[in-house]
Amino acid sequence: MTLDLTGITSKAAIHQLFKEKLGFEDWYGANWDAFWDSIVAIVEMPPVLTLTNWEEFAESCPRDMEILRQVIEDYAEEMAPKRIVLG
Template identity: 85%
Template sequence: MTLDLTGITSKAAIHQLFKEQLGFEEWYGPSWDAFWDSVVAIVEMPPVLTLTNWDEFARCCPRDIQILQQVIEDYAVEMHPKQIMLG
């Protein structure tokens, strides 16, 4: 599965995209802890989730891209062979 991050310039926007496209629960809020809980225990994730066109998000939200990169690394360990990747 591929999610295009074109036009995503805020933490709230990326979390809304995740909620809509990955089928997160209605209560899901814009936090990395909620994202982690959702991808490892609540929704059935695809074998590979590729996030494309993420550079604009990285420029606008440098701290959040760092957190996302750490989440991606942790997910690779915790959920192997499933993976999330920046493409």
């Protein structure tokens, strides 16, 4: 599965995209802890989730991009062979 992050320039926007495209629950908390809980225990993730055009998000939200990179790393360790990649 591929998610295009073109135009995503805020933490709220990226979490809304994840909620819509990954099928998170209505009560999804739109924060990184809730994202982690959702991808490891609540929704069925695809074998590979590719995030494309993420550079604009990284530039607009460097701290959140740093957190997302850590989540990607932790997910690879915790959920192998499933993974999230930046494409």
